[in-house]
Amino acid sequence: EVQLVESGGNLAQPGRSLRLSCAASGITFDDYAMHWVRQAPGKGLEWVSGITWDSGDIGYADSVKGRFTISRDNAKNSLYLQMDSLRAEDTALYYCAKGRWFFDLWGRGTLVTVSS
Amino acid sequence: QSALTQPPSASGSPGQSVTISCTGTSSDVGGYYYVSWYQQHPGKAPKLMIYEINKRPSWVPDRFSGSKSGNTASLTVSSLQAEDEADYYCSSYAGSNLDWVFGGGTKLTVL
Numbered sequence: 001e002v003q004l005v006e007s008g009g010n011l012a013q014p015g016r017s018l019r020l021s022c023a024a025s026g027i028t029f030d031d032y033a034m035h036w037v038r039q040a041p042g043k044g045l046e047w048v049s050g051i052t053w054d055s056g057d058i059g060y061a062d063s064v065k066g067r068f069t070i071s072r073d074n075a076k077n078s079l080y081l082q083m084d085s086l087r088a089e090d091t092a093l094y095y096c097a098k099g100r101w102f103f104d105l106w107g108r109g110t111l112v113t114v115s116s
Numbered sequence: 117q118s119a120l121t122q123p124p125s126a127s128g129s130p131g132q133s134v135t136i137s138c139t140g141t142s143s144d145v146g147g148y149y150y151v152s153w154y155q156q157h158p159g160k161a162p163k164l165m166i167y168e169i170n171k172r173p174s175w176v177p178d179r180f181s182g183s184k185s186g187n188t189a190s191l192t193v194s195s196l197q198a199e200d201e202a203d204y205y206c207s208s209y210a211g212s213n214l215d216w217v218f219g220g221g222t223k224l225t226v227l
Contacts, residue, residue, distance in 0.1 A: 035214075037162075044219070044221040045154070045162065045205050045207075045221070046218060047217060047218055049214075050214035051214070052214070057214055095161060097162075101150045101152075101167070102150065102152040102167035103152070103164060104164045106161040106163070107161065
């Protein structure tokens, strides 16, 4: 089955770290760029970060630059997001999404809550 | 990385057509071919509806169409059906280093 499955979401205190994972199945993972997109409760979509198939190009939204690090392991068909120095405003459902010029496959998301 | 501008709401009766706009700048919508639209039903993940301004994935009915003029892209839904009621988001490539931006979303109501 073609799917993306996110994991690693949890409750974290401000200033702490979390690492999200996204496991891909049913696709040739190393053919595609991958992204993280988040959605705060009751709000719209926000692109967070993206990485090309070979990790040669990486991008971040200004809101997370310097705090979040995206990476991938093509041998494990997995995408990661290391989230450091978490803030309350990082509270959101985090989706991973596949695609270079558009996002044609999405996971169901993993919930990150930042609160003391 | 400013969000693209969408109307917060749109509505139409079954069988009618409705158009949702998405306004950006020459650095995103106006500068690239890579404008896409996503449908999101409550509690569900977003779903790709239009890519590269006006192309439809195989799973999208031809009632959905896209266009672009200058810095504004548009999504048109024709022959509205009840199941079209959802939130719709536009997105555009915004430059080097994989820079992307989304619109604030439009809630489409089928009356």
